[in-house]
Amino acid sequence: MVSSPITDLLKNQLPLEQESLELSENVRYGLVLVDIINGFCTIGAGPLAPAEHNQQMSDMINEAERLARLFCEKKWPIMAFLDSHNPDVPEHPYPPHCLAGSEESNLVSALRWLEEESNVTIRRKDCYDGFIGSIQNDGSNVFVDWVKSNKIESLLVVGVCTDICVLDFVCSTLSAKTRGFLSPLNDVVVYSNGCATFDFPVEVAQISKHGFAHPQEIMHHMGLYMAKERGAKIVSSVVARGP
Numbered sequence: 001m002v003s004s005p006i007t008d009l010l011k012n013q014l015p016l017e018q019e020s021l022e023l024s025e026n027v028r029y030g031l032v033l034v035d036i037i038n039g040f041c042t043i044g045a046g047p048l049a050p051a052e053h054n055q056q057m058s059d060m061i062n063e064a065e066r067l068a069r070l071f072c073e074k075k076w077p078i079m080a081f082l083d084s085h086n087p088d089v090p091e092h093p094y095p096p097h098c099l100a101g102s103e104e105s106n107l108v109s110a111l112r113w114l115e116e117e118s119n120v121t122i123r124r125k126d127c128y129d130g131f132i133g134s135i136q137n138d139g140s141n142v143f144v145d146w147v148k149s150n151k152i153e154s155l156l157v158v159g160v161c162t163d164i165c166v167l168d169f170v171c172s173t174l175s176a177k178t179r180g181f182l183s184p185l186n187d188v189v190v191y192s193n194g195c196a197t198f199d200f201p202v203e204v205a206q207i208s209k210h211g212f213a214h215p216q217e218i219m220h221h222m223g224l225y226m227a228k229e230r231g232a233k234i235v236s237s238v239v240a241r242g243p
Helices: 005-013 055-073 109-116 142-149 162-178 216-230
Strands: 019-023 029-034 078-083 120-125 154-160 187-196 233-240
Touching (some): 055 109, 078 162, 154 162, 162 216
Parallel strands (some): 154 187
């Protein structure tokens, strides 16, 4: 995608310095996959899915699959959040989407194999924020328990949408870490090339009754910028350290 003058201006005014992450056997990592499901990522799968090929979305899926396979080879823990809604509980301002039991709410085909992996925890959520969506009726939290039971020190986050569900989850996780609820977690890392958001140009939004204008490159950058502003590490590459 070619950057517009407005996007370039934004990135100049809000520069985002990114690091590189080299995965080490000496650190306990956890991988979180946020909403990499058909309803958001597969062409034509639902009202919030892309209508045509989108390179940012495609790259995100490829990087998520690469990291998922690496984590499964090493038997490192993975948690996958899947948006899954009750049809009687709308999530404004969006139209009904990713209804429980539908194909929209399932992992994309490139990741469906994760359902059979022993190191993977699937958590279906009915809200933007996977941290909040992990709260059980008894007050316990599936995500908090997962971090603690696996003694995760560094959390790597990928998925969609960068500025919505990814950002909300990252912010809640950072706040919980600050409060001491997620020991021994030290770092929350967002992989920029492993995240994506949707594209809803202003000219389309103006004639639509659903949603606000949402230019993809601008909102992706803003999601990453705000995550870093809250204390997350933003990385542009993730590689495994050799033996």
